[in-house]
Structures are given as structure tokens and as C-alpha cells.
Amino acid sequence: MTQKRKIIAGMSAMAAASLVLTGCGGSGGDVDADGNVVIELAQWWEPELPDGELRGLIDEFEEQNPGIKVELLSGPYASTREQLVTGAASGTMPDVVGLDGSWVNDFAKQGAITDLSALMAEHDYDDSTLASQVEVDGSTYMVPAVNFVYPLYTNDALLAEAGVDQPPSSRTEFADAARAITELGNAAGTAMPLSLETPSGVQNQVMSWLWASGGSMLKDGKPDLTNEGVVDTIEYFDELYQDGVFAPGAFTMKEQDMVEEFTNGRVGMMVDSLAHLTMIRESNPDLEFSISALPAEDGYDGKRGIPYASWGLGIAESSEHKAEAWKLFEFLMSEEANAELASMAKAFPGNTESVPDFVEDDELMAEAFDIYQAGYPANEFTGLPVAEDLMRQMNEQFQSMLEGDISVDEMLETTQESWSAEF
Amino acid sequence: MSTVAERRGRAEAPAPGGPRRRGQGGAPGVRRSEPFLYVGPTVILIGVLLVIPVVTVIGYSLFDNVITNPNPEFVGLAHYAALLSDTGFYTAVGNTLFFTIVSVAAHLVIGLVFALMLNSPLVGRTTTAVYRTIYVLPWLFTVAIVAVLWRLLLNPNGVVNYLLSFVGSGSTEWLSDPSLALGTVTFINIWAGYPFFMVSLLAGLQGISADLYETARVDGANAWQRFTAVTLPNLKPVIISMSLLDLIWTSQQFALIWMTTGGGPVDATELVSTYTYKLAFTKYEFGAASTAAVVVLVLSMILAVFYVRHQRAKE
Numbered sequence: 001m002t003q004k005r006k007i008i009a010g011m012s013a014m015a016a017a018s019l020v021l022t023g024c025g026g027s028g029g030d031v032d033a034d035g036n037v038v039i040e041l042a043q044w045w046e047p048e049l050p051d052g053e054l055r056g057l058i059d060e061f062e063e064q065n066p067g068i069k070v071e072l073l074s075g076p077y078a079s080t081r082e083q084l085v086t087g088a089a090s091g092t093m094p095d096v097v098g099l100d101g102s103w104v105n106d107f108a109k110q111g112a113i114t115d116l117s118a119l120m121a122e123h124d125y126d127d128s129t130l131a132s133q134v135e136v137d138g139s140t141y142m143v144p145a146v147n148f149v150y151p152l153y154t155n156d157a158l159l160a161e162a163g164v165d166q167p168p169s170s171r172t173e174f175a176d177a178a179r180a181i182t183e184l185g186n187a188a189g190t191a192m193p194l195s196l197e198t199p200s201g202v203q204n205q206v207m208s209w210l211w212a213s214g215g216s217m218l219k220d221g222k223p224d225l226t227n228e229g230v231v232d233t234i235e236y237f238d239e240l241y242q243d244g245v246f247a248p249g250a251f252t253m254k255e256q257d258m259v260e261e262f263t264n265g266r267v268g269m270m271v272d273s274l275a276h277l278t279m280i281r282e283s284n285p286d287l288e289f290s291i292s293a294l295p296a297e298d299g300y301d302g303k304r305g306i307p308y309a310s311w312g313l314g315i316a317e318s319s320e321h322k323a324e325a326w327k328l329f330e331f332l333m334s335e336e337a338n339a340e341l342a343s344m345a346k347a348f349p350g351n352t353e354s355v356p357d358f359v360e361d362d363e364l365m366a367e368a369f370d371i372y373q374a375g376y377p378a379n380e381f382t383g384l385p386v387a388e389d390l391m392r393q394m395n396e397q398f399q400s401m402l403e404g405d406i407s408v409d410e411m412l413e414t415t416q417e418s419w420s421a422e423f
Numbered sequence: 424m425s426t427v428a429e430r431r432g433r434a435e436a437p438a439p440g441g442p443r444r445r446g447q448g449g450a451p452g453v454r455r456s457e458p459f460l461y462v463g464p465t466v467i468l469i470g471v472l473l474v475i476p477v478v479t480v481i482g483y484s485l486f487d488n489v490i491t492n493p494n495p496e497f498v499g500l501a502h503y504a505a506l507l508s509d510t511g512f513y514t515a516v517g518n519t520l521f522f523t524i525v526s527v528a529a530h531l532v533i534g535l536v537f538a539l540m541l542n543s544p545l546v547g548r549t550t551t552a553v554y555r556t557i558y559v560l561p562w563l564f565t566v567a568i569v570a571v572l573w574r575l576l577l578n579p580n581g582v583v584n585y586l587l588s589f590v591g592s593g594s595t596e597w598l599s600d601p602s603l604a605l606g607t608v609t610f611i612n613i614w615a616g617y618p619f620f621m622v623s624l625l626a627g628l629q630g631i632s633a634d635l636y637e638t639a640r641v642d643g644a645n646a647w648q649r650f651t652a653v654t655l656p657n658l659k660p661v662i663i664s665m666s667l668l669d670l671i672w673t674s675q676q677f678a679l680i681w682m683t684t685g686g687g688p689v690d691a692t693e694l695v696s697t698y699t700y701k702l703a704f705t706k707y708e709f710g711a712a713s714t715a716a717v718v719v720l721v722l723s724m725i726l727a728v729f730y731v732r733h734q735r736a737k738e
Contacts, residue, residue, distance in 0.1 A: 085704060089490040106707055110491045197685030248579035251599035251688035266580060389705040399689045
């Protein structure tokens with residue numbers, strides 16, 4: 001009996017000790033059994049790419065850099081963000097991180113991601129090949145590895161049926177086409193994903209129209225939401241909404257829902273990421289559609305801003321292996337690897353010298369590349385503080401306005417006020 | 424209270440005397456530490472998983488720029504004052520109350536009705552087993568599946584609207600119409616949660632002695648009188664326990680709301696849980712989010728106290 005009690009007591013003590021140890025343990029293990037330095041790359045890209053392709057690219061890196069192993073920490077976009085937020089808080093951010101432009105300001109201000117300008121200077125890096133860099137207070141904190149542009153997708157059959165012979169290029173043409181498609185009765189003219197879960201619809205499908213006409217929602221880096229361009233854009237959407245040309249359920253629609261509606265022929269036109277091109281083709285091989293630049297204000301003939309989203313790269317300030325992390329960064333931004341990444345992602349490269357293979361053998365991608373080159377990448381939310389919250393604030397007001405609870409002016413004044421408080 | 428005191432007395436009495444009486448084998452130090460080794464794992468587990476996080480969050484609620492800044496600033500009760508003067512918070516509290524109370528009430532009524540039906544002697548054993556399986560299905564799905572399933576069903580082009588189109592009403596935006604959204608998510612939550620009540624109440628019903636019904640019948644009680652005088656009083660402990668637990672769980676529901684409406688349209692389905700999440704993960708105001716969490720903690724504690732009291736009373 002006493003023996004039994006001793007065993008139980010001993011086991012309890014071991015359990016207690018192991019609990020304490022698991023509590024205290026955690027990080028570490030950044031050098032493996034063979035003496036290789038192991039760095040982590042956290043991103044949401046791997047699940048969005050064909051199986052094994054990102055790993056293949058990383059294997060190339062490991063071959064070229066003996067002594068460095070890369071562990072991929074992959075998850076969906078939203079959980080990657082949460083992982084980084086908590087990692088930033090606890091100082092355990094993975095060494096190299098996939099970043100979205102809208103997160104950069106907060107992580108940089110928090111001191112969680114490192115100043116890449118300093119690292120570039122330290123390694124005598126020539127940044128002239130980088131297509132763009134996201135800066136906070138004059139220093140680079142993120143470099144877009146690849147860019148996804150948001151062109152206008154149009155369903156050829158629905159447009160033809162509605163008597164429209166080419167994709168609209170001005171706001172009036174778009175409104176007319178949307179009304180004509182809606183009047184057919186079996187599809188909606190366009191769609192607007194305004195779900196508050198991921199409020200990026202305000203960026204990609206609403207404010208993008210302002211940038212396409214050369215407008216801006218900022219002045220000297222501060223919110224300027226009551227200027228004429230913004231008012232005209234919001235009034236335009238209000239009018240379209242009251243005309244009933246949007247697919248029903250806009251207030252809880254996610255971008256994914258919109259793509260499904262378009263793929264199934266229930267929506268005639270949408271502004272969406274080029275990243276979905278392959279998926280649309282695979283889901284509905286019979287669907288004939290075109291890609292064109294976002295419609296601009298009538299009579300506008302300047303350069304058109306093309307909304308874009310990035311898979312950006314950053315390095316954690318807390319990384320103990322910054323030299324190795326820098327090597328991975330340099331590799332991913334190199335001409336060859338960047339072209340490979342862009343090809344597999346069907347996106348435009350962050351290195352201006354990289355040429356992705358799809359441009360030559362895919363007509364629609366070539367068309368998109370032309371649009372990209374004719375305009376300029378525009379996304380004013382990139383680099384703003386609490387960017388996602390700014391979108392959510394505007395989204396809530398936008399929904400209230402469309403519901404008829406407040407006027408366009410009230411919507412913009414309220415949003416201007418709440419945005420100003422964040423700057 | 425006397426029950427509690429007595430039980431405490433019983434539990435404490437043997438501890439000092441016990442080891443001394445046994446008095447043989449092992450060094451005195453080991454013997455003295457033995458009880459601590461037994462309770463050690465539990466104490467550490469509760470400490471690490473419960474006490475430390477709760478105390479940390481309460482601490483955070485008194486500071487500004489916590490987590491995001493290495494040197495947070497002490498602001499005392501400023502976050503509490505800001506929270507209690509924010510109309511958005513009251514909207515969230517109102518929505519949470521509606522969502523919780525309606526959900527729990529409906530869970531109870533539907534669970535009870537189904538449990539009574541399944542317990543009826545008129546239904547055969549096989550039929551009961553089949554229906555029990557069917558009725559319990561919603562409970563087996565995880566919240567993510569429930570959310571995706573109902574998003575698809577309630578899509579403006581979805582199955583529900585298609586079926587309604589046969590009776591002339593097929594264009595309802597169940598989740599996107601601000602006047603319907605809260606009712607719709609409450610309905611989904613009711614659907615997902617009633618089996619928990621049903622299973623528990625069914626177990627309770629099966630524990631009621633047939634003699635009681637027999638006696639009631641002999642006394643001339645009709646079906647309704649038997650239900651109110653025999654069934655309900657016997658189920659009361661189960662009903663109260665379940666209701667309190669459900670109130671606590673439902674008031675903290677987050678995933679279902681987040682994955683169906685994200686708290687929208689506008690703020691129609693904003694609950695305290697989504698309100699807190701947004702403060703933390705989109706505004707990065709962890710201090711303010713902690714404050715909202717502490718307020719929820721206090722409200723949940725009130726329910727928890729009732730629950731524990733009820734459990735003790737039962738013992």
C-alpha cells in the first residue's frame with residue numbers, strides 16, 4: 001500500500017514538474033541536430049499555392065545555403081495575422097514573416113518588425129530592382145514579394161445578352177451595363193462584398209474606384225474623406241445600390257462568395273484579385289470572361305491607379321538569426337526565385353527584372369500585365385495605422401448610408417472624424 | 424451554509440492527524456509533502472491556465488498600450504469609464520442579452536418537447552433510436568461547419584429562399600438585412616444547441632419513477648396535471664443546471680457570429696464577444712479589450728455563483 005502511494009505521489013510530482021516545464025519551455029530548437037540554423041517563415045501563401053510548390057522553392061534556397069533550414073509556418077490569412085499579432089506581443093515572432101501592407105504600420109510602430117532599410121545598407125543591397133517598398137516614417141519595413149492586381153472581370157455572355165459589346169471603361173458605361181444585366185432577370189449586374197468579418201471590400205471594391213480615377217482619400221498623409229473625388233465615388237455607389245444592381249446579401253458577402261456568384265454566372269461584373277483567375281477557370285471551364293482596367297470617371301484620361309494586394313516580406317526584430325533571415329529575404333526577392341514565386345502565384349513580381357512565365361502563354365494574364373504597366377499600383381490603406389479598423393469604420397458607415405439611415409455627407413464626415421482620431 | 428461548513432470540516436479534519444497516526448515508513452519531510460504532491464498538478468494547472476491569465480487581463484485593463492508597447496501607461500479606471508460611455512458597447516450588451524435569453528429559452532422548450540416525445544411510451548424502441556440520432560445531429564457539428572452550412576442555406580440564392588419562392592417569398596436577405604440578422608443568428612444558435620438540453624432532459628425523464636405517474640393517474644390527474652405536478656418538479660434540478668450553463672456558454676458565443684455576419688450588418692449582430700475581439704485584434708487596443716473582457720467576466724461570475732450555489736444546494 002505504502003509502495004503504491006509512493007508511486008502515485010511520485011507520478012504526481014512528475015506531472016507537476018512536466019507542467020511547469022511545458023509552461024516555461026516553448027521557443028528554442030533553432031539549431032537542429034545536424035548543426036543547421038533553423039529559421040521560420042510564417043505566411044498564408046502555402047495553402048493558396050499548388051501543393052508542394054512553395055516548399056520546392058524553399059528547398060532550392062536550402063540547397064544554395066547549406067547550414068540553413070527553413071521551417072514553413074503556414075495557415076490561412078486571418079490566422080497568420082493573429083499569430084503575428086500574438087508573436088509581436090510576446091516577442092516570439094517567426095524570423096521571416098509574410099506581411100500584408102495593412103499590418104505594417106502597427107507592427108513597425110510596435111517595434112516587432114525590423115527596419116529593412118538598415119539591413120539593406122548593412123548588406124550593400126541594391127534596392128533599385130524592387131518594384132515597391134512599404135515605408136513607415138521614411139524607413140522600409142515591408143517589401144512586396146508579389147502583387148495581385150484587382151482588375152474588372154466581365155462575363156462575356158451576360159454582357160452580350162444585355163446588348164453591351166465591350167467591357168465598360170467609364171463609370172457611366174459601367175452603370176448602364178450593370179442595369180442592363182440586372183434587367184435580364186437571371187443575374188445581378190455586379191457585386192459588393194461588404195462583410196465586416198474581413199472589411200477589405202471597402203479597399204478593393206469601393207475606394208479602388210477613386211484611385212482608378214486618380215483620386216486620393218489622403219492629404220499630406222492624413223484622412224481627407226470629404227474631398228470631391230471621394231464624395232463622387234460614394235454617391236456613385238449609392239445610386240447603383242438604390243438601382244438594385246448589386247447581388248443580394250452584400251452586407252455579409254465575402255470576396256469568396258462574390259467570386260462564386262461570378263463563376264456561376266449569377267453576377268455579370270466584379271472587381272476582383274487576379275489571384276482567383278485559375279480557380280474561376282477550374283470551377284467553370286465553360287465561363288467566358290474578360291479582364292479590363294477599372295472604369296474611371298467620365299472624361300478622365302490620366303493614368304489609372306490599379307488596386308493591388310501584396311504578399312509582403314518582413315523580418316522580425318526579435319529574430320536571433322537576422323543574417324540567415326536576410327539571406328532568405330534576398331533569395332525570395334532575387335530575379336529567378338521571385339519570377340518562380342510570381343509564376344506559381346499567378347501574380348506580378350516584386351522584382352522589376354523578374355519575368356513570370358504566364359505572361360507569355362496566357363492571354364488574360366498578358367492583358368492584365370498590360371493594364372498593370374499602363375497604370376500604377378494604388379492602395380492608400382497600405383502603411384496606414386490600424387488599417388483594417390479604418391476599413392471597418394468606413395464599412396459600417398457605408399452600410400448605414402446604403403440602408404438610407406444617413407446621407408453620403410454624414411457618412412464621410414463621421415468616418416473622417418473617427419479616422420482622424422486614429423492618426 | 425451549514426452543509427458547506429460541515430463538508431469543509433470533514434475534509435480538513437483528517438489532514439493534520441492522518442500522517443501522524445500512520446506514523447511508519449518514509450522520512451517525515453516526504454510524508455509532510457505528500458499531500459502537496461497530490462494536489463500539485465491541479466494547483467499548477469489552475470494557476471497556469473486560469474489564475475495567471477485572469478489576473479493578467481485584470482492588470483491589462485488598468486493600462487494603456489499594453490502588449491503593443493513595452494512601457495504601457497497606467498490609466499487606472501479610464502478604460503472602464505470609456506467603455507461604459509460607449510454606445511457601441513451598450514448595443515453589444517443589448518444584442519448579447521437578446522441572443523442569450525432567446526437562445527436559452529428556445530433550447531429549453533425545444534429540448535423538453537423533443538425529450539418528451541422520445542420518452543413517450545407510444546413510440547417504439549427503434550423509432551426512438553432513429554429520431555434520437557437525427558435530433559442530436561446539430562450538436563455533433565463544430566461551430567465552423569454550422570456557420571458555413573447556414574451561410575449556404577440562407578444565401579439569397581440558397582435553398583431556403585428557393586423553397587420559400589414556392590409560397591411567393593424568395594428574396595429575403597436573412598443575414599444581410601439589419602432587421603433580420605440578429606434573429607437569424609439566434610435561430611442558428613438555437614438549432615445548434617437544443618440537442619444538449621434534449622439529451623440531458625431525456626436522461627432526467629428516464630430517471631423519474633413510473634410509480635409517481637401511476638399514483639398521479641390513480642388520483643385522477645390528467646396529462647397536463649401529471650406534466651406539471653410530476654415531470655417538471657422532477658426535472659427542475661436538471662433544467663436549472665442546464666439553463667445556467669447554457670446562459671454562460673451562449674453569452675460568450677463568438678465563432679458563430681464572427682463566421683456568419685462578422686457582427687454586421689452595421690452593428691446589428693454585434694455581441695460583447697465580437698466587440699472585444701475587434702478592440703483587441705483590429706484596433707490593437709488590448710487594454711480596452713481587457714476591460715470589456717473583465718466586464719464579461721464579472722457578468723459570467725454572477726451566473727457562475729448561481730450555478731455553484733444551485734449545485735451545492737442539490738448536494
